[in-house]
Amino acid sequence: MSSARPRIRRSAPAGRRSQLALTGSAALLAAALTACSGGASSSAVASGGNDEKPETSISVNLTGKAATPGEPVKVTLAQGKLKAVSVTAGEGGALAGKISADGRTWISERVAAPGTAYTVEVQDADGGSDRAAFATAEAEKVNKLLLAPGKNTTVGIAQPLSVVFDHPVKDKAAVEKALKVSTSNDTEGSWGWLQDYSGKDRVDWRPKEYWKPGTKVTLDAQLNGVDTGTAGGWFVRDYSTTFTIGAAQVVEVDLDRHRISLHRDGKQVLDIPMSAGTPGGEKASWRGTAVLMSKEGTINMRSETVGLGDAYDKMVDYSMRLTWSGMYVHAAPWNAGYFGQANRSSGCVGMSDANAAALYGQVRVGDPFEMTGTEAKGTVAEGNGYGAWNLSWADWSAKSALK
Numbered sequence: 001m002s003s004a005r006p007r008i009r010r011s012a013p014a015g016r017r018s019q020l021a022l023t024g025s026a027a028l029l030a031a032a033l034t035a036c037s038g039g040a041s042s043s044a045v046a047s048g049g050n051d052e053k054p055e056t057s058i059s060v061n062l063t064g065k066a067a068t069p070g071e072p073v074k075v076t077l078a079q080g081k082l083k084a085v086s087v088t089a090g091e092g093g094a095l096a097g098k099i100s101a102d103g104r105t106w107i108s109e110r111v112a113a114p115g116t117a118y119t120v121e122v123q124d125a126d127g128g129s130d131r132a133a134f135a136t137a138e139a140e141k142v143n144k145l146l147l148a149p150g151k152n153t154t155v156g157i158a159q160p161l162s163v164v165f166d167h168p169v170k171d172k173a174a175v176e177k178a179l180k181v182s183t184s185n186d187t188e189g190s191w192g193w194l195q196d197y198s199g200k201d202r203v204d205w206r207p208k209e210y211w212k213p214g215t216k217v218t219l220d221a222q223l224n225g226v227d228t229g230t231a232g233g234w235f236v237r238d239y240s241t242t243f244t245i246g247a248a249q250v251v252e253v254d255l256d257r258h259r260i261s262l263h264r265d266g267k268q269v270l271d272i273p274m275s276a277g278t279p280g281g282e283k284a285s286w287r288g289t290a291v292l293m294s295k296e297g298t299i300n301m302r303s304e305t306v307g308l309g310d311a312y313d314k315m316v317d318y319s320m321r322l323t324w325s326g327m328y329v330h331a332a333p334w335n336a337g338y339f340g341q342a343n344r345s346s347g348c349v350g351m352s353d354a355n356a357a358a359l360y361g362q363v364r365v366g367d368p369f370e371m372t373g374t375e376a377k378g379t380v381a382e383g384n385g386y387g388a389w390n391l392s393w394a395d396w397s398a399k400s401a402l403k
Contacts, residue, residue, distance in 0.1 A: 170232060
């Protein structure tokens with residue numbers, strides 16, 4: 001070994017002498033290592049001789065002040081066995097890892113994140129200890145996301161987990177691997193990649209069938225340090241959300257009979273006459289299963305926002321959003337002559353003030369609206385709100401990047 005190598009100090013039993021050193025281009029913080037007794041090394045204790053035990057070396061794969069992020073941290077011991085290794089981030093985070101069966105290496109379970117300073121602390125089986133430090137390069141571009149549903153909410157039985165990304169995601173498999181879903185009853189489900197109505201990349205987790213009421217769901221998005229590609233950039237933090245599934249409610253919308261009904265636990269609790277979108281063109285309503293996205297109360301609806309010119313500009317009460325393209329269920333007293341008789345709206349499902357108030361008061365975000373009938377312009381697309389339920393389970397699960 002070069003005489004310039006820094007050494008560390010440790011205590012050893014009488015008659016034993018050993019050294020532990022860190023190597024690599026990082027500044028490995030070390031001090032001199034000495035024996036507690038004069039003369040004999042560990043080999044000399046066994047044989048009665050005075051030979052010194054060979055020096056032990058450790059290397060860390062990431063070094064310097066601008067190490068490449070996105071790689072696991074690996075600590076390698078040249079001789080002997082590792083006892084404990086910790087890798088901590090500058091802000092108090094830590095990377096868990098495992099020591100190999102032969103005791104020679106330790107590899108972190110997660111990767112090093114961009115723009116983060118790390119400290120490596122090591123103990124070997126002979127009682128030696130050392131410390132090293134390195135930092136990763138800053139991310140040139142950062143990707144972020146929007147999670148739904150919100151944390152600690154209670155939602156309906158059709159609500160998916162939905163993740164919309166700020167920037168394009170090229171390495172979808174790497175991102176999907178980092179999204180950990182756990183449920184209180186081992187619900188079967190799958191991620192599916194799609195394009196959001198906004199044009200952004202999106203991935204949703206949908207159960208095979210509607211959720212069971214009372215299910216608790218947690219998403220642990222361990223994304224810090226994941227590279228989404230040149231156009232997308234790096235994630236520089238983790239995300240999480242937890243929510244609970246409420247009562248088993250289904251809203252049935254029969255476009256041909258002009259009725260909307262609410263069912264709870266298999267029993268009908270509301271049956272309301274309504275008027276949906278005018279058939280035969282863009283004013284027609286959608287068919288298929290939509291999921292109640294939000295309860296927005298009284299809002300201003302203007303026809304030009306959905307591509308229908310200047311047909312209307314109204315303040316609308318009890319507004320319940322079903323799609324990003326602008327399909328709502330709401331009060332529409334101006335259309336009273338058509339309730340239960342004909343579809344004559346501009347695409348939404350309208351009813352009286354009293355009936356809209358009754359429905360609004362009982363439905364929950366995440367409830368499915370199952371829309372059937374011939375007087376529709378097509379089926380709700382998976383990215384137009386939460387339309388994943390309009391795909392078969394085989395077709396949906398095939399959208400996973402890990403299949």
